[in-house]
Amino acid sequence: MELNTGLDEVYSKRVNAGKRVYFFDIKSTRGGDYYLTITESKKKTEEDGKFYEKHKIFLYKEDVNKFVHALNEVVYYLKTVLMADYAFDQFDRNIEDTQSK
Template sequence: MEENKDFKDKNDLEIVFSKAVKAGKRIYYFDVKKNRRGELFLAITESKKKLGDDESQVSFEKHKIFLYKEDFEKFANGLSEVTSFIDRVNKENGIERRQTEE
């Protein structure tokens, strides 16, 4: 499931736009934020649900990447190159892309 949000509430001035992508046990958040100078940047957060030893306590492990405008093109090109490589090698080895749960 995917979710788009436009933030116009005064409490959410830092986040301008957000998209959540659920992928199995992970959720990826793509948040467009505004810095103090009014410039927009992208914050990518991976959130993964973790259960405690007794499975009664739930926590979330989070990892963040901040991506700035001057790096968008290089990042997109690099991501495209490595995903194409993975798809090609998997195809050569007879491995099909798995569909994620929704």
């Protein structure tokens, strides 16, 4: 029997990134509000078997614009100032793989 917590997943995007998988999930609350969870999942191996280590960020509507602005600013700085000579586009072929799943 599945417990209904009133929280529903509205939209989900999975990004495969080597040994990591990132999940971007929009969920709804009982009150009809929405929030975003960003989860990093890494496969780990322990003596008694494999497990997944997960780290999760909860992003609420009042913080979305601040978060996106800061993320864009930091990524722009990384790509244009710190690593201007790096060919980030070489990995774009993998984007099509993750979008079809």
